[in-house]
Amino acid sequence: YESRNNKPKKKAEKRLRLPRVSFLTKSEVDHLEDGYRWRKYGQKAVKNSPYPRSYYRCTTPKCGVKKRVERSYQDPSTVITTYEGQHTHHSPASLRGSAAHLFMPPGFHGLPPPHLMPPGVFHPELMSMMRMPYPSPNMHLLSVPPPPHHHPTSHPMAGTLQQHYFTDYALLQDLSPSTMPNNP
DNA sequence: CGGATTTGACCCGCGC
């Protein structure tokens, strides 16, 4: 680890913090499928928690979307997935048969307001599309083609043990991680 | 062999 200080000061690019969105998902597995490919680049212990936090980066070049995954220590049955940044590409899971990007939650325009979304089966792939950093006035989805066929009951992961139930979501833009809306 | 993961070291901001 000799040459870490030899950074040729790359034009003083500020490490700007992109807006982040977090999701709470009841899941047995830590890393949820969301239609994108990620490479893990770190893992750190979380203070006051027995569960670690994993750091992922989108594997697509030029796409610097990051993702942090940790299990809630207050409710070990839920995982906290935090996305940071916008994908510069489509989800690689846009293959036929994938239910990703087939529908949007009702009233989805920009950032979801702080009221709960209707409960239902949680689609992490759908979740990964909710990446609008700011609520633009007349924002519509980037390029979501109209669904040719809609199979509401055919989950893309049917057959696996992963059953992600949407429980709640939180917008933790710059909040401290200690503000979980979970009163003991 | 190539790409992803593991894992300790390193970086940085901040509070004291």
Next chain:
DNA sequence: GCGCGGGTCAAATCCG
């Protein structure tokens, strides 16, 4: 300055 906490790097390692 020092330690701590969060975040990242990268060599070693794993795995298909």
